[in-house]
Amino acid sequence: MEFDFDRIIERRGTDSFKWWGCEGSDIIPLPVADMDFAAPPAAIEALHRRVDHGVFGYARAPRGAVEAVVAALARDHQWTIDPTWIVWLPGVVTGIGLCCRMLAPDEATVTFVPVYPPFLDNSVLAGRPQTRVPIAGRDGRWEIDFDSLEALTPPSARLLMLCTPQNPTGTVLPRRDVERLAAFALGRGMTILSDEIHCDLVLDPARRHVVPATLDPAVAARTITLSAPSKTYNLPGLGCAFAVIPDATLRRGFRAAAGEFVPSVNALGYAACEAAYREGTPWRTALLDYLRGNRDLVQAEVASMPGLSMNPVEATYLAWIDARRSGLADPVRAFLAAGVKLVDGALFGAPGFVRLNFGCPRARLAEALRRMRSALPQS
Numbered sequence: 484m485e486f487d488f489d490r491i492i493e494r495r496g497t498d499s500f501k502w503w504g505c506e507g508s509d510i511i512p513l514p515v516a517d518m519d520f521a522a523p524p525a526a527i528e529a530l531h532r533r534v535d536h537g538v539f540g541y542a543r544a545p546r547g548a549v550e551a552v553v554a555a556l557a558r559d560h561q562w563t564i565d566p567t568w569i570v571w572l573p574g575v576v577t578g579i580g581l582c583c584r585m586l587a588p589d590e591a592t593v594t595f596v597p598v599y600p601p602f603l604d605n606s607v608l609a610g611r612p613q614t615r616v617p618i619a620g621r622d623g624r625w626e627i628d629f630d631s632l633e634a635l636t637p638p639s640a641r642l643l644m645l646c647t648p649q650n651p652t653g654t655v656l657p658r659r660d661v662e663r664l665a666a667f668a669l670g671r672g673m674t675i676l677s678d679e680i681h682c683d684l685v686l687d688p689a690r691r692h693v694v695p696a697t698l699d700p701a702v703a704a705r706t707i708t709l710s711a712p713s714k715t716y717n718l719p720g721l722g723c724a725f726a727v728i729p730d731a732t733l734r735r736g737f738r739a740a741a742g743e744f745v746p747s748v749n750a751l752g753y754a755a756c757e758a759a760y761r762e763g764t765p766w767r768t769a770l771l772d773y774l775r776g777n778r779d780l781v782q783a784e785v786a787s788m789p790g791l792s793m794n795p796v797e798a799t800y801l802a803w804i805d806a807r808r809s810g811l812a813d814p815v816r817a818f819l820a821a822g823v824k825l826v827d828g829a830l831f832g833a834p835g836f837v838r839l840n841f842g843c844p845r846a847r848l849a850e851a852l853r854r855m856r857s858a859l860p861q862s
């Protein structure tokens with residue numbers, strides 16, 4: 484089956500958050516993590532059917548959506564779950580916030596930096612102290628530094644926040660690291676929050692995503708897994724995500740933290756989620772091939788740009804670029820002046836880095852990279 488990822492779809496002047504402010508300019512925005520591709524045809528058709536029904540009352544998860552999630556986790560991650568473990572959410576970030584709010588005020592969270600900013604912000608917003616453990620760059624890979632983790636984690640830590648595959652570094656945690664992290668968390672009496680929203684976007688065939696909750700029942704009982712079809716199938720604007728929480732007490736605590744203020748998932752989100760998980764595999768396979776081509780282009784170009792460097796991207800459509808030796812005082816501003824909008828690494832806890840989203844047609848990506856090169860003082 485053919486899918487056309489080269490097609491340019493105009494997003495200027497729509498409701499796009501990513502393209503907001505780009506009207507009347509030719510800036511190429513490569514910041515927030517959504518892709519400039521149309522969603523899988525199966526999801527679009529399901530949305531048409533749901534819209535044609537014409538009644539948009541309050542929604543609850545249709546049985547088909549629940550079954551699709553259960554089947555996808557078994558098919559793609561060898562994880563057999565009970566449907567009652569699923570808690571639907573309007574977003575994974577909501578789930579991150581709820582995990583922080585489940586803690587007592589003096590209980591701390593632990594996260595690795597650099598990391599997706601809501602891992603940092605939600606602990607602050609919830610008023611929970613946070614320990615930030617730097618991720619180490621070793622032999623061309625980003626790795627967990629277990630010595631720092633041991634040394635920095637305070638006795639009051641109760642939540643270990645994992646992001647695998649990791650945003651922004653694109654690293655897939657190897658099984659031995661997942662096992663070590665789980666043993667560490669359980670040994671310290673910590674719950675594990677595992678954000679796996681990028682788990683179906685593994686690009687490197689030598690890497691495999693390991694779901695921490697599949698390690699053993701004791702780990703599953705201490706883990707809150709957060710995921711969604713939104714990154715993989717490009718549906719984030721539809722607000723449909725879920726937590727999988729095998730332990731009933733933990734699940735009750737999570738629901739209690741949600742209280743009455745977390746809205747339910749909307750009808751269109753459920754419809755697209757079900758179709759994407761059920762019928763989206765051929766589209767996803769083609770997408771991954773296309774993203775591998777984009778990743779190769781980014782890596783080759785960045786490697787030849789003076790003062791820029793990056794480690795290979797194992798998963799996600801995000802490139803984490805080290806611009807500290809570029810000679811640019813403010814890389815984001817300089818690249819924007821050259822016509823490319825990126826995200827500042829400072830938001831992730833790593834000033835001097837920039838994050839580039841390569842989920843776009845290749846011709847656009849090539850032009851963005853050309854502009855970035857032109858911004859470099861040594862080029």
Ligand SMILES: Cc1ncc(COP(=O)(O)O)c(C=O)c1O
Pocket residue numbers: 516573574575576577599646650678680681711713719723724
């Ligand atoms: C690691 C990670 N978690 C969560 C999200 C956002 O999730 P949601 O839109 O479902 O809140 C993103 C989006 O970039 C992400 O990269």
